[in-house]
Amino acid sequence: MRKSSKSYRFVSIVIPVYNDAARLIKCLEALSTQTYPHDLFEVIIVDNRSEDDIKSLVSQFDCVKYAFESKPGSYAARNHGLSVARGDIIGFTDSDCVPAPDWIENGAKKLLETNNCGLVAGRINFSFRNPERPTTAELYDSLTFLNQKHYVEIEHYGATANAFTFREVFEKVGLFDADLKSGGDRDWGKRVYTAGYQQVYASNVCITHPARHSVKALKTKVVRVVEGQNATDVSERKLLSAFTDFLKDAKPYLGYARSVLRNGEICSIGYKIGLIRIHIVLRYTRAWKKFQLSFR
Numbered sequence: 001m002r003k004s005s006k007s008y009r010f011v012s013i014v015i016p017v018y019n020d021a022a023r024l025i026k027c028l029e030a031l032s033t034q035t036y037p038h039d040l041f042e043v044i045i046v047d048n049r050s051e052d053d054i055k056s057l058v059s060q061f062d063c064v065k066y067a068f069e070s071k072p073g074s075y076a077a078r079n080h081g082l083s084v085a086r087g088d089i090i091g092f093t094d095s096d097c098v099p100a101p102d103w104i105e106n107g108a109k110k111l112l113e114t115n116n117c118g119l120v121a122g123r124i125n126f127s128f129r130n131p132e133r134p135t136t137a138e139l140y141d142s143l144t145f146l147n148q149k150h151y152v153e154i155e156h157y158g159a160t161a162n163a164f165t166f167r168e169v170f171e172k173v174g175l176f177d178a179d180l181k182s183g184g185d186r187d188w189g190k191r192v193y194t195a196g197y198q199q200v201y202a203s204n205v206c207i208t209h210p211a212r213h214s215v216k217a218l219k220t221k222v223v224r225v226v227e228g229q230n231a232t233d234v235s236e237r238k239l240l241s242a243f244t245d246f247l248k249d250a251k252p253y254l255g256y257a258r259s260v261l262r263n264g265e266i267c268s269i270g271y272k273i274g275l276i277r278i279h280i281v282l283r284y285t286r287a288w289k290k291f292q293l294s295f296r
Contacts, residue, residue: 011041011108012087016069016077017095021052023210024095028061036104038063044085045095046077075176075184078160082175088167092160093207098127100206107164110202118169118197119189121148121158122205129213136274137218138211139266143275145221146209152201157189162207169197183228215278219285226286230293 013031017024024045031043043064047054049072058066069080074094082090089108093099100106103122110120126142128134134142151157163185173191176184193199212218257276266272 008037008040009089009108009112010087011036011089011091011104012081012085013041013043013091013093013104014046014078014081014085015043015093015095016046016048016074016081017050017054018048018074019050019052020095021050021054021057024054024057026098027093027095028058028064030098030101031104032061032063033101034099034104035102036108041104042086044081046081048072048074048077071178073178073181074160075180076178078184079175079178082167082170085167090165090167090170092163094161094209097124097161097207097209100208103205103207106202107205110200110205111164111166114198114200116196116198117200118165118173118192118195119152119158119199120164120202120205121152121199122162122164122207123201123203124148124159124162125206125208126211127208128211134211135213136271136278137214139271140275140278141211141218149201149203151189152199155186155189156193156199157186158199158201160185161209162205164205165192169195180228182224186228215281218278218282222282222285223289226289227293230290 015024015027028043028045034041041063043061044067045054045058045064046067046069048069055066058064065084067080067084069077071077078092089111091104091107093103107120107122111117114120124146126138126146128138128142146159146161148158148162151159169192173188173195176188178184180187189199212221256279260266260272260275260279263272266275
């Protein structure tokens with residue numbers, strides 16, 4: 001039976017993309033089977049100067065619009081997507097994510113039923129290249145990053161890999177900082193929180209994201225995050241802060257090692273040792289990058 005559209009609001013899903021055509025197809029296939037009424041949502045793909053033929057790919061799907069943003073950066077692309085979006089409700093995900101069939105329905109519902117809601121951050125699950133034997137890097141990624149519940153409750157933002165909001169929230173707090181290459185969701189989310197809107201984590205608003213397969217990929221992520229945080233840090237004591245952070249990150253961190261060794265869900269001692277090694281490598285990577293940036 002076709003669902004009545006009377007209780008639904010029009011939703012615009014904004015997805016920035018730079019190349020990544022193969023994974024974008026999987027994302028769009030998942031969006032084409034959503035339980036939300038198909039005449040009440042649109043998907044806007046914002047091509048951020050890809051070499052792949054994204055426009056031809058997009059033309060294969062109904063309810064999907066193609067847009068182009070020449071300024072490099074996913075936040076510049078998201079802002080352009082917002083400028084052409086028709087929905088009162090705006091949803092965000094990424095080209096490498098696969099939304100659950102009820103993703104839009106549950107996201108819009110949670111947003112509408114929460115009083116004065118400015119942000120719904122949904123659950124981000126992880127996929128592995130070999131589910132039977134993930135790499136240690138994949139396992140570390142899945143255990144450490146994109147913890148939306150922590151982001152909302154402790155840091156007051158949500159990752160744009162899985163987020164819903166109202167158009168009017170952007171009108172109140174402004175768009176993403178288009179100059180940022182990382183951390184724009186954090187910057188924007190904190191503005192939403194400061195403006196007095198509620199932010200909620202929704203475990204039933206789910207997408208699946210591929211875990212990073214290698215330590216090199218994890219290091220690249222850490223560097224990008226540190227650069228994004230540095231770009232939004234306007235403190236005049238940045239050098240002193242960086243030096244303090246360097247000492248904190250560089251010292252042995254026994255708490256993580258204890259938590260891994262006591263984790264009954266990780267049975268392999270090889271995995272446990274590998275996770276501890278990766279954690280140490282990433283802490284030093286983070287510390288050194290912060291120290292380098294403090295002199296710019």
